[in-house]
Amino acid sequence: MTGDIIDELAWRGLVSQMTDEEALRARLAEGPITVYAGFDPTAPSLHHGHLVQLVLLRHLQRAGHRVLPLVGGATGLIGDPRPTTERSLNTRDVVEQWTERLARQISSFLDFEGDNPATMVNNLEWTAGLSAIDFLRDIGKHYRLGTMLAKDIVARRLASDEGISFTEFSYQILQGMDFLELSRRYGCELQTGGSDQWGNLLSGVELVRKADQKRVFALTTPLITKSDGTKFGKTSGGAVWLDPSMMSPYAFYQFWINSGDEDVIGWLKTFTFRTREEIAELATAVAERPFAREAQRTLAHDVTALVHGEEATSQAILASQALFGRGDLSELDRPTLEAAVSELPQARVEPGTSVMDALVASGIVKGRNEARRALGEGGVYLNNVKVADPDAILTDSDFLQGHAAMLRRGKKSLAAAIAEA
Template sequence: MTTATGSGADAAPQTTDILDELRWRGLVAQTTDEAVLRDAFASGPVTFYCGFDPTAPSLHHGHLVQLVLMRHLQLAGHRPLALVGGATGLIGDPRPSSERTLNTKDVVADWTERLRTQISRFLDFTGENPATMVNNLDWTGELTAIDFLRDVGKHYRLGTMLAKDIVARRLESDQGISFTEFSYQILQGMDFLELFRREGCTLQTGGNDQWGNLLSGVELIRKAEQASVHVMTTPLITKADGTKFGKTEGGAVWLAPDMMTPYAFYQFWVNADDADVVRFLKIFTFRSRAEIEELERAVAERPAAREAQRALASDVTTLVHGADATAAVIAASQALFGRGDLASLDEETLVSATAELPRVDVAAGSLVLDALAGSGLVAGRSAARRAIAEGGAYVNNVKVTGEDVVLEPAVLLHGRYALLRRGKRTLALAVVGA
């Protein structure tokens, strides 16, 4: 079989063993019988699926791992089914600590469409092994409680369900677990059974925290159809220091531009630690082994150049937001720090690039030193005066030459914005009102 080995999401495939390739990339945590799965890949194509529940209005970095895995498998000749859980999203996978707040049907339906649009960017829905989008509401929406209990529930044993790690932890908690969330594993198992029957699907993928739920489908198919199927999980992604992978401790890296701007998204990746960047290149990009090994040498020999981080940020931002957005982000990043023309940035790009900077609203004609102090770049007006006197204060990358300089209309970007800078890298945005 084949797998992608060149840079970019549509890289030309190169003959190799797909399971070995995925292991090298750090995309395999556990599988059911590996030898049998390896034979299935070799004799493929294998129809596989991954589920995405609309429990938020956007996918995040954890889902991105699954989408990249799906794309690798599709490039290797296998057929992906992307399941958006219009039904399971009404319930939600049990969390370790407490019950989820149930969203309305209208909210879940809206989020389902948002996720479908996001997923469609990552997979090829044409060609010899086209992807298919499915919604589990299609087979659960009209299912009666009696049919569910008779046809599906009879294959589940309470002792096995209670032994699931997440269920056991919740039962020991103060809140316990509702019958609604307790039943989630049955619904996920039913999804696998339905896709096995409808599409010939024999593999489910997911995060390693989903191992128990994934096995639910394996057991259901074995009992209901006397057939063997496979599951494969990806590791949960953490940083080298063991902390969670996100903007902040536990914070998601959202894929939707209205929840995390392309600029902030790019900056997250470009700020990856040297200890993490090579691993992230393997997991989140489609660069070849040779390219990644070269970037690994660059990290060791020229760490200050941050070549690997820039490659990572460019590839992942392009994958998620497109080449045009990435080019705009790079141009904005350079312009913010004086290596490009701020005035050339359109208003949307400027606003996106400065969305997470400290912000101060000031009146037209305000003194720059007041804007500096108000933004928090300096500790107060006295500190602002010192920064200006020392030549360390800038407005739109132009050095401020005196403490009497004001924010005049002629210097504003798009008639209302002034980028404030203290020193080389500390930024804020002044928004000038009437």
């Protein structure tokens, strides 16, 4: 394997910084390398930031390198320092549960069988039995306070009113110890992470050099933002969760399909495995046929299928089409229907309620006169079927999956009548 993988990752927007680029390229040219990325259980699900690292590991595994996804059963008990305030420590039971959940999520992104299997590791294995004396003697002696205090996030916290606890201050040592342990156990030579983890990655590189006199490397990915510089997320500062119980496959698909023209090509490079030729064609489509949104549909399909599988993706696509009259709403399963409905204006009504009153209650029209006029003009649809009768009522069969009747005025004004329990 040559160092060309670096060029490929850079083209995909997956490279921000790396230690000793020339030496890393030379090492890659010699043959496969062992690489790890860490995932701390500070929440019950991975999110879009972790997805970047998983895609990166998948690229590396496909290129023949050995990958070690690490779930931080130990570091998750401490928590990486935040830029402003101290973390609230979670209980051991919670961290253990979240560690197991994250491990299950990670297992679907990488190949743990085959000729080049990934290996899942948990840093609690080598920290749980470590005594304080051994930690200080064997690990702590290699760290210098001046270097630790100079880390950007530590410096910012020290300058704040709250300061930083010894617990969070020590996090960089624990992460450095992970690299040392994986170097010794698996011959690991490369750690990846987000660019905000640069200081922690350097901690491991330096520890391995000082403790074992070995050269290892670090590579970071850029933090993903929108083209206007705002945060990448469902809302400002919000996460795009990978767990379907925290963000439904339908909502997940909608996030990606609503990507702006100025963002979609970059995100296709970063989050999908489309070739350069395919992405070039999609870039042309954005420039020449932006109304068709081919690139957005490709992005939404590929990322949703990667995270949730083809069946859930098909349901999300069907729901997206059916809501606007281009598919059969009756084919939607209950979870997808509920997810789609949750994004719309709603009104709780009983069977026997008139369509006119349901339109008013949902807010899709301002009053009965407007509802009557819309019905008379043929612009009202119930479950994608035109309704012209001003006296039409909602029957039990109109509530899809016994849950919701979909109301539409014109092409784009949508609402849902939810069956009263």
